[in-house]
Amino acid sequence: MNNTTKSILLAGVGGQGILRASDILSWVMMEAGYDVKKSEVHGMAQRGGCVTSHVRYGEKVYSPIAKKEDVDVLLSFEKMETLRYLDYLKHDGRVIINDVEIYPPSINLGEAEYPKTVFDEARKHVDSIKVVKAEDLAVKAGNVKAANTVMLGVLSGHLNIDVAHWEHVLRNSFPPKLIKVNLDAFNLGRTA
């Protein structure tokens, strides 16, 4: 009954450019002719806490947040963060993980350890997992800060959206001197 609304969940850590990435993704979906809603919580985001952004698109979207077991793609910008949101995935949902570790205070203080078996753990619950090193590809494109655009490139390979929409939106989302870096970052992600 619940029509054809698709849900993408972007997750990671404040400062990784997740809100910008979800803005771009939403705009692309609007360009592609869909109704779009997206939601996140601002405020504490710049201060190193968890950040999530839900993007939902379809013919008519009601809720800006997805319910559990309703997310088609989990785009995880930080390795360990992936594990917090697995319950949101559909059983045939996909996960794209950026292979980067950002330490929370307890790990910095030496009180906890960064989990070593994140991928094994995720594989227990999800069949389709793709791992990328977005920062490495972003450096290759010319700026480490374009890692979020690399992630969008990887995501684009899993969505059936004309690449022209992506390019149009990317060209209009950055100041002129950063357009090439971001287009390159996007394409490196798309072909990764």
Add this chain to the structure above:
Amino acid sequence: MKQLMSGNQAIARGAYECGVTFASAYPGTPSTEITEEFSKYDGVYAEWSPNEKIALEVGIGAALAGTRAMVVMKHVGVNVAADPLFTVSYTGTNGGLVIITADDPSLHSSQNEQDNRNYAKFAKIPMLEPSDSQEAKEYIKLAFELSEKFDTPVFLRSTTRVSHSKSVVTLEDLVIRDNTTSIQHNRDKYVMVPAKARIRRLEVEKRMNALKQFAETFSENRIELNDPKVGIITAGLCYNYTKDAFPHYSYLKLGMVNPLPVTLIREFASKVEKVYVVEELDPFLEEQIRAMGVDVIGKEIFPFTNEFNPGVVESALTGVPEKSSPEISFPIPQRPPNLCPGCPHRGLFHVLGRLKVFVSGDIGCYTLSFMKPLEGIDATICMGASIGMAHGMNHALKENGKGKVVGVIGDSTFIHSGITSLLNTVYNRSDTVTVICDNRTTAMTGMQDHPATGTTLQGKVTKELDFAALGQALGVEHVRVINPLNLKETRTVMKEELATDGPSLVISRAPCALLQSKTAETIVPLWSDPHKCTGCKLCLSLGCPAISWKRLEDLDFTVEKKTKKQDGIAYIDPTLCNGCTLCQQLCNFEAIQEVQYDE
């Protein structure tokens, strides 16, 4: 033209499109962007007032002068503005007056979860509640029309999810309105002495009765009849959550949540077999609908706390619990927000934590220093409370409290509601040490200007408040200014002032690290020499996100142990380090130095 807009952007756009040219506000998540966005439109006046009470009074004045005025605040801001609120309900307005309250179910960035629909009923003011960005833009226009038609202030209620979600909005052109401003003397209506207020009191009841009639046919109170088995009465984003999970049910969607349309509700209930009320927080609609004699199901199945989502609604209505998180074979470390690298609060609170004093705190980024390892805040209630609480503790503890109680407050927060409390420490003399954490901006809500920054919301240069001169003018004899990024100075001055009789004011001044990163020419990060670091972990006691612990066995190079017990070293991430030098000041082994870049 269509555009993706947040609820906040859409409210600003709607206000602009319907010819609003006046806005006053105090920043507060999730409301802040409404005023910021509005201030950028051509031909409008917008200000950050020192607090929400002043913002409302400014708005009342503008409306009395005949203009359309929008006043914006977060839910707890309405508490501050409550005094004028309850009486402007009596006077009514001249030009339209709309008060936006942005509530925060789930307390994403607030100290409580109060449901401000209660204020609408309490103060006898109509309230509209949009469910997405398009409605937010429409409803702000309807709110101004209602305000002028019924001569009343009107509430527009948003919640975090409406304010911060983005959805597609159709833009329209600006409707240019004639200049409606003038001075009108109408003392019977606007001088609220008892004799006049008693008369206006009756007008309020007449107005609410008229609004009840209006609500029956108001276009945004609408029935969607589908499956007659289940009827849902709801408003705001809960409509979308429920519609997402149960698109085939019948709905009564209320665009106006105060006053309620009694006949329409009874009519809807008569057309469906079972009625559910879906609402976050208080049973505000439910209790009133039950009082109408309509049998509904509500809070016996829905939570009282936290925001909803389609899963919460589905689970409550079907009785099937939501999927629980999958079993992970290890605990996932928590990731709480933290003070930024280079944050000047870190120096101050490191010192306060070590002094073992009771720190009465306030609302701002510095509240985050209550956590390990700083543990530098012991109480937080609301904006401005820190100084009064410290003063009260001082008097209660008498000699036992001497030198042991400090009140800390941010620069913007001090201006908001700390000035009169500081005066109180002088008037009713106590030994309270008040510290203004002056980071030159309203940091937590995203770097808004305030009266001590010397710049207005719309970028005009203005007179800059001098905290030291203000303290002296209030009668504080001990006024000190410190740099919190200098630990020795901070420690010395705090000890001296704690030992002093009578009230003291310490101005702890250094710009916010985020402000600095925008203006500083170059930032020289630090690094820790692994061959000098003894693994004493003193630098880790700062809780800086840039400093982490590396175990010796995990290193890909060999480090000679400086002590038998040493099992690791501190590592500073040069991409995060802001070069504040606090860790360098703490290090007893000269291990921490500036990064020297190769030519």
